[in-house]
Amino acid sequence: MENILNIINEYSSFIIIGLLIITILLFIVVISLYSSVNKLEKKYRRLMRGSNNKNLEELIASKLEEIDKSMKASEEALNKYEDLKEEMKSCVNKIAIMRYKAFEDVGSDLSFSIAILDSYNDGIILTGIYSRQDSRTYAKPVDKGISRYELSEEETYVLNEAINK
Incomplete structure (x- = not known):
């Protein structure tokens, strides 16, 4: 035991310096932790601001419900879009004219x-023939790009123009 006391007395200055260094390091760690806690507290205050004493869990749940409603509305809109897209295929959307x-x-x-x-490519070809004595108009049905009636050169031209649009 005396041996230990002699060693401590002999190296006491080194032990004190070492303990002082450890104390300074611990003090620096405490300051950095205090700074981190302050930053975290500021973030917490910002998060809780404007919640009007509501439970944060209730607030998040209500926002999630709004997101679900928005997703359902978006899916409905996409379905309606697909339906309209299919329906538009049967509307007139290719026209060609030649005078x-x-x-x-x-x-x-x-x-x-x-x-x-x-x-x-379903529809009609309208042809109007004008002469000095009279004027005639013809309508020829078109089914999948083909008419069962014989087409003139001009009618074939406008049919091909419309199909290629």
Whole structure:
């Protein structure tokens, strides 16, 4: 035991310096932890601000319910979009027109051919032939890009124009 006391007395200055260094290091650690706690407390105060004494869990649950409602509304909108997209395919969306001179004795391009088709290339071709004596209009049905009636050169041209749109 005396041996230990002699060693402690002999190295007491080193032991005191070591303990002083450890104390300073612990003091620095305490200051940094205090700083971290202050930052965390500021974040907590900011998080709790404006909650009007509501439980934070209730607030989060209400926001999650709003998100679920928004997701359902979004899915409904996407479904309606797909339905409308399918429905629009049967609407007229391809049109081509050509004006031309059917007869040499007519002064201007008064005759015409119009192809009116949907996305499935179903529709009609309207042709108006103008001459000095009379004017005639013809309608020819088109099914999947093909007419069962013989088409003139101009009608074939407008049909191909409309199909390629």
